[in-house]
Amino acid sequence: MNTTTEFLRTVDHAAAMNDRWLFIASLVVIGMFGVWVMRYFVKQHERLIEDHKKSRECYQSSLRGVVAEQSATNAKLVIVLENNTRVLESCRTALRCRRNKQPKKGCKA
16 A cells, blocks of 8 residues: 555655656657667667678578579589480481482491
């Protein structure tokens, strides 16, 4: 009960004071709340930046893996295309020789 009566006395004393003191008190309370809100949002922003850095590093590492895999696949594809070109050239030569039935350059008699 003692704290309740002291609190009521403090409220009565504040109510009896001039409006200037009420304005200053409200300014202090609002200022403290503003500082708390700003600190909260700054911490959230720092967490967001850290999360973004982790996500970016993960994305870049997976992208490096994909690019390396594509490069290896492209190298294999170049080899396959070269082999196919050689085979098609030999088929074309064989068909030309067979169609003309004449020995020409590159035709086996």
